[in-house]
Amino acid sequence: MNAAGLRHERRLLLRRLALSAPAMATLAVFLLVPLGIMLLVSFLQPGDYGGVKWGEYSLEAYVNFLYERDLDDSLVFNTDYLQIFQRSFWLSVLTTAGCLLVGFPTALYLALQSERRRNLLLLLVTVPFWTNLLVRVYAWILLLRNGGLVDSGLEALGLVHGGDLNVLYTDVAVVIGLLYTFLPFMVLPIYTSLEKLDWRLVEAAYDLGATRRQALRRIIVPLAMPGIAAGTILVFIPSLGNYIIPELLGGGKALMIGNLIQLQFGTAHNWPLGAALSFALLAFVLLAMLVYSLRFKGAAAGGHP
Amino acid sequence: MxxxxxxxxxxxxxxxxxxxxxxxxxxxxxxxxxxxxxxxxxxxxxxxxxxxxxxxxxxxxxxxxxxxxxxxxxxxxxxxxxxxxxxxxxxxxxxxxxxxxxxxxxxxxxxxxxxxxxxxxxxxxxxWGTTGYSYDSQKVPGGALEESWKPFFEPPAELKGKVVALNSIEDLYIAASHYLGIDQCTEDPKDAKKVQDLLLAQKPMLAMYSSDGTIERMAAGEVVMHQQWNGAYHRAHAQRASLVYVYPKEGVHxxxxxxxxxxxxxxxxxxxxxxxxxxxxxxxxxxxxxxxxxxxxxxxxxxxxxxxxxxxxxNTPQDKLARLKTFELCSPKALALRSKVWTKLKK
The missing domain is CATH 3.40.190.10 (Periplasmic binding protein-like II)
Structure with missing residues (x-):
């Protein structure tokens, strides 16, 4: 390669760097720097009333995650935080499964409509985002509470007799709230992959004698897999760290990871533990993603299984 | 004028x-x-x-x-x-x-x-204000409760699911330590354990822990008893005359x-x-x-x-002024015990 060509190459490289610089800088400033600070905080001693003691390093926060000091100062295995993680995990799994169950047929229905109707319906899916989440969660409190719309509606239909519904301030209410909040995040990615679907493949399946169920299972679902994978991730991860819904609909009786972390930065005055819990959550999410990507290898990349 | x-x-x-x-x-x-x-x-x-x-x-x-x-x-x-x-x-x-x-x-x-x-x-x-509790005199057994933390921490069985505690470690822990006669800033894990046992026993009786919407909840008659700030009680009482505010005799924050x-x-x-x-x-x-x-x-x-x-x-009556207990800043060790109790209560 001659000198001119080399210079040209270098100029191209520089231009590419310059073009990607804003994105890289944004990532560095808004993702890596805060993460770095949190990582540092998690290895420091907590300050007496919030904050940290800079320069005093300690592994205490990570030890505290699994162990507590007994009366005689010996370390005892302590599952409190693990139990909170486990509860968050199962509630998020339930939420994700529920979203998939409701979201997939919705997305399929959307994809089968005429273009005009489709746009209208898509707009309707996004309508909830037009108002504040807090307002909508409060609306759920009114719906779910004893003597609320759901309770009196079921009573009027004769489905339940007497007594209270007693759903509000339970884990059931939390899952309903999470499902409601994150449903659009499941519908939209699945819709996106179904919209691009080549329906001639489905016709071909019919021609080859497939039943409706077989066509759905062997053609449509596999082709929608990238959307399902994306939707699952978009629902599962924010559910795991959600803070406001368990607080309001769960009646504050049981913590989820988000509430636990908030507590450490608030009244518990233990920032390092809060930071360490955040990293435990991050590790947990990465692990779940890894398992998921191994299990559904190729699907997330858009390939056929 | x-x-x-x-x-x-x-x-x-x-x-x-x-x-x-x-x-x-x-x-x-x-x-x-x-x-x-x-x-x-x-x-x-x-x-x-x-x-x-x-x-x-x-x-x-x-x-x-x-x-x-x-x-x-x-x-x-x-x-x-x-x-x-x-x-x-x-x-x-x-x-x-x-x-x-x-x-x-x-x-x-x-x-x-x-x-x-x-x-x-x-x-x-x-x-200034106080953190006591309020109840609906029309819905509690006998129409009145003793001026103590007892009915709040150990409510009568009829009130199961109709009692709300504030969702704040400080408010709940301080009230519990007044009731048990324990130093609110105790550094003794055994004392903290007593508070924890009291709160764990109370939990199944509670509808929820919440510090928001206390006025509406009591005014609408959604629950019968609520740990509450006196100013919030005053507003709720304006809408429901049967509400009563309690200055527990063991001490109120x-x-x-x-x-x-x-x-x-x-x-x-x-x-x-x-x-x-x-x-x-x-x-x-x-x-x-x-x-x-x-x-x-x-x-x-x-x-x-x-x-x-x-x-x-x-406007606290003269004979109840002695029940008011001002804030004490606890040591980090005592506060760590408190958050431990809170985590155990809500795990």
């Missing part, structure tokens, strides 16, 4: 000077949201010629973070008793120039010396929110003028009437709304 004339005159006077009084400066006041009547700020501007702005924050933690960030954005803030010592230790508040606060003498006798700031070197009470000047305040002279002005009975009474909490200024009674002043939950 007699007082009104000089006030109106002084307002006119201030107005007249407004053109020339530009030098009187500005004041940036930050307070909890919905805790200060905006009209009162206008009156302050008229009285003094100082241009004032009002900012709101949601929690002591938020305020602490803002003060730590520095920048001198606020000249007067309203931290709770629990945060005064922490803020003083961290060098975030500046000592008063008491020569500029002649109205300090207006403080009621039982507010002259407070544990968290004995000489009022950094803070002066704004409004007295909280005081305080006016203070941040270390890096930009308008220190105006801040002193404002605090002194707030210590005038008619001005602090306006704040009480708006926020529905009592104040600590002698002579303000005459300016308080009658139904507020006549409510024993707000």
């Amino acid at each position: 007699i007082r009104r004339t000089p006030l109106a005159l002084s307002a006119l006077f201030a107005f007249g000077l407004a053109g020339t009084a530009q030098a009187a400066g500005t004041l940036h006041f930050a307070n909890w949201s919905d805790y200060f009547p905006p009209e009162l700020l206008k009156k302050f501007e008229q009285d003094t010629g100082i241009k004032a702005t009002l900012d709101a924050y949601e929690s002591n933690e938020t305020l602490l973070a803002k003060l730590k960030a520095g920048g001198g954005a606020y000249d007067v803030v309203v931290p709770s008793d629990s945060f005064i010592q922490i803020m003083v230790q961290d060098g975030l508040l500046q000592p008063f120039d008491t020569s500029k606060l002649p109205n300090l003498k207006n403080l009621k006798a039982n507010f002259q010396h407070l544990g968290f700031d004995p000489e009022h070197a950094y803070s002066v009470p704004y409004l 007295l909280f005081i929110d305080n006016l203070a000047i941040p270390k890096d305040a930009s308008n220190v002279a105006e801040a002193h003028t404002f605090i002194n002005w707030m210590m005038q009975p008619e001005n602090i009474a306006a704040a009480s009437n708006f926020a529905k909490y009592n104040n600590a200024v002698e002579g303000s009674d005459a300016f308080m709304d009658k139904e507020l002043f006549d409510d024993p939950a707000i």
Whole structure:
């Protein structure tokens, strides 16, 4: 390669760097720097009333995650935080499964409509985002509470007799709230992959004698897999760290990871533990993603299984 | 009525000077949201010629973070008793120039010396309240409950699922330690365990832990008993006359929110003028009437709304004053025990 060509190459490289610089800088400033600070905080001693003691390093926060000091100062295995993680995990799994169950047929229905109707319906899916989440969660409190719309509606239909519904301030209410909040995040990615679907493949399946169920299972679902994978991730991860819904609909009786972390930065005055819990959550999410990507290898990349 | 004339005159006077009084400066006041009547700020501007702005924050933690960030954005803030010592230790508040606060003498006798700031070197009470509990006398067995924490922590079986505790480790732990007769700042894990056992036994009886919407919940009759701040009770009681507020005989937490000047305040002279002005009975009474909490200024009674002043939950009767327990700053070790109990309670 001659000198001119080399210079040209270098100029191209520089231009590419310059073009990607804003994105890289944004990532560095808004993702890596805060993460770095949190990582540092998690290895420091907590300050007496919030904050940290800079320069005093300690592994205490990570030890505290699994162990507590007994009366005689010996370390005892302590599952409190693990139990909170486990509860968050199962509630998020339930939420994700529920979203998939409701979201997939919705997305399929959307994809089968005429273009005009489709746009209208898509707009309707996004309508909830037009108002504040807090307002909508409060609306759920009114719906779910004893003597609320759901309770009196079921009573009027004769489905339940007497007594209270007693759903509000339970884990059931939390899952309903999470499902409601994150449903659009499941519908939209699945819709996106179904919209691009080549329906001639489905016709071909019919021609080859497939039943409706077989066509759905062997053609449509596999082709929608990238959307399902994306939707699952978009629902599962924010559910795991959600803070406001368990607080309001769960009646504050049981913590989820988000509430636990908030507590450490608030009244518990233990920032390092809060930071360490955040990293435990991050590790947990990465692990779940890894398992998921191994299990559904190729699907997330858009390939056929 | 007699007082009104000089006030109106002084307002006119201030107005007249407004053109020339530009030098009187500005004041940036930050307070909890919905805790200060905006009209009162206008009156302050008229009285003094100082241009004032009002900012709101949601929690002591938020305020602490803002003060730590520095920048001198606020000249007067309203931290709770629990945060005064922490803020003083961290060098975030500046000592008063008491020569500029002649109205300090207006403080009621039982507010002259407070544990968290004995000489009022950094803070002066704004409004105060108590954290007791309330119940609906029409829905409890027998129509009345004893004035103790017992019915709240060990409710009768009929009230299962109809009791709400505040969703705050501090409020619940302090009440429980009063009930058990334990030092609220105990560093002894065995004492903390007793609190934990009490709270764990109470949990199945509770509808929820929540510090939001306490007024609506009691006013609508959604629940029968609620750990509650007295000002919130007062508002709920206005909508449902059968509600009763309890000062438990074992002791009830007295909280005081305080006016203070941040270390890096930009308008220190105006801040002193404002605090002194707030210590005038008619001005602090306006704040009480708006926020529905009592104040600590002698002579303000005459300016308080009658139904507020006549409510024993707000205007604590003499024989119950001894039940009020002021805030104590606990050691980090004691606070760590508290959060441990909280995590165990909610795991």
